Amino acid sequence: MGENPNMDTSQAEEIVKTVTYNVLRYDPDKDSKPRMQRFQVPVPKGRTVLEGLIYIKENLDGSLTWRSSCRMGVCGSCGMFINGLPRLACQTQILDLNADEIQIKPLPNYDILKDLVPDLKPLLEKHKYIHPNLVRREGKEIDGLTGEFFQTPKELENYIQFTFCIKCGLCLAACPTVATDANYLGPQALAQTFRYNTDTRDEGNQFRFDLIDTADGTTKCHFAGACSDVCPKGVDPAFAIQLLKRDMLLHKLHIKRKEKGVPILGKVTDGKRMKGVPDAPEKTV
């Protein structure tokens, strides 16, 4: 297969070097086990590992399969095991790897569906298991929301770090406990448990503690910290899990209990407008 004329890199970008991509291939319809395949990829300055894969697909082997979408570290689709670490392919620049050969495998600890595509179903099922949503005793408060919940910036600060999870699954690929125990809830779900339990709008603490207070819950985390090392969004799941352990203990000892969530504020129109604040513009939609 020749060079794709639509991807002419020679005119616009100067090729700095050529690297060897050593990519794991697995076709479930043909292969009994994975194999490695090598490709030569020219690298202009700034080319990411994902762009290298796109180059291979467009110019060398159209059958190469992976999952990606946004190309900017937001969607979390392109998690791969790149040169010994789980990383987002779109956020990893080839020259930053400082290597002539790049080994790319699908994320470990997940089944391989095809080539570089892992089966993220366990991640998403564990995420759903801990009820990653605001839980209120009065369900109608959520179903028929009449206003905003009152929450101070200080209260937001306590959990905002953990809201940036993009469900890329790198943390489970890095976790050595997940490597030996498929049932362990893992860093993603446990960090999200802490995120929602710490949210003052939520009233589901006891409910979630009951879900995770099992042999497969927080007690299996021994602070290897690899999940935090590889998290591309700075979520720091290992940190969240340690804080969750402390909260669970204090909760059991009746030292710290969050019994009631914050109230819903009245309608904005109930308040008085400050002097000098102009009217809102007319609605256009």
Place this chain on the structure above:
Amino acid sequence: MEQKNKFNNRLGIWGWLSGGRYGLERYAYSLHRLCGLGILAYFLLHIFVTGSRIDGQGSWDSAMSSVEGIIFKIGEFLVFFAFAYHGLNGIRLILTEFGVFLGKPKRADFPYKQSTLRQRPVLLVVMVLAAILTIVGGWDFFIAN
């Protein structure tokens, strides 16, 4: 539709030892577990040997003579190291599980500094103390006695 021919890519025990290029804490985790397993194996052997005392002095002497020799001495020294590291690192883990050394949650700004880095000095202190204890123990095991 459920795909049938998925390939199992779970790392297993190998994931403890050679999973990738991670931080020091991940390897401290692996060493902690290996030391724990070593101590468990030692306890089983210890119970077996001391249990022989029930059958009289002769049985005890026989059991003790079977665990003499340089191999068992080195083994005992390794158990000593395992105790030193597992105990000290265990204290670190208990403290981190209470959130000590980890700081407070805050908005994450790039470049991120994760909690593992905030408590790393404590891990280094643990490793230095374990090394000192191991050296002192080694002197006692192989030179003083």
